[in-house]
Amino acid sequence: MKEGTKMDKGLYGLIPAIVIPFDEQLRLEQDIFEQYLEIVCSAQIASIAVNTDAGEGAFLSQSERERILKIVKRKAKNIPVVCGLGAQSTQQAVEYGKRYKDCGADYFLVFPHFAFRGAKGIDLAALNYHLSLSKIGVPIILFQLQEDLGGVQYSDETLAQLAQIDNVVAIKEATFDALKFRKTKDLLESLPEKITLLTGNDNFIIESFILGAQGALIGFGSVFTDIQAAAINLALEKKFIEAMKTFEPLAKLCEFCFSPPVRNYRVRMKYVLKKQKIFKNTCVQPPLIQIDEREKKAIDKILREIPL
Secondary structure, eight states: OOOEEOOOGGGOEEEEBOOOOBOTTSOBOHHHHHHHHHHHHTSOOSOEEESSTTTTGGGSOHHHHHHHHHHHHHHHTTSOEEEEEOOSSHHHHHHHHHHHHHHTOSEEEEOOOGGGTTOOSSOHHHHHHHHHHHTTOSOEEEEEEOGGGTOOOOOHHHHHHHHTSTTEEEEEEESSOHHHHHHHHHHHHTSSEEOEEEEOOTTSHHHHHHTTOSEEEEGGGGSSHHHHHHHHHHHHTTOHHHHHHHHGGGHHHHHHHTSSSGGGHHHHHHHHHHHTTSOSOOOOOTTSOOOOHHHHHHHHHHHHHSOO
């Protein structure tokens, strides 16, 4: 294979994986959602991601996911939309992918299936799954995710083969491990065809760009999106000191939102949006749980310290 690139510069920058406002009956609050989307899309973002882990995609029905995608596609206008894609089987994933394509998805973020866990060497199950999805014709973002959030870390041999599949243009690396991130970057650079490296590591966002990231597909991008987009765009210009200073007011909030148990980051960010009077409540899909008073007080204290 000749040296080449499938890197997609349309993904360079911040890609916020947005959270979703639900009412107490766990129904989408569409008016609030659309107002929130206007705020997010007014920032200098590269793309916007829906039906992801941050957006509770795995907890929603297929009709709910398609409805959310259609709303985001309409409100985002010229901003590309990344749609999370996960399913119980390959056949179901292909079916869902075709529906998302019809709804206007510009990229798929392909969730790693639990069947891929524990594989040694080249994982044929993972390869066949992604090959099937690549035939839909929508650009694919691979997803390497920490196991605490239900993810899979691919072997080097598997990842190298996945990255060479047609229509695979990027990877979201979200192991929350800086050493693993750097090793993944080195592996990708050794391949005949290059793909875009996106950080999904909310615990070292700006530092990821020092290590070689080209974009950030992150749940934390759901809040203070304008500040994060500005910081990341500075990092892309290799103005790392300025980028760190721009992001610094949000550092404590980010650290708290993604503290153990990590699964609670969604409700914590919804609480931030409620405090900003963007969301009316912090409802999440069970078995996710509501935020407690201790965490509310901790976030209140952090928000008072943010000089905005």
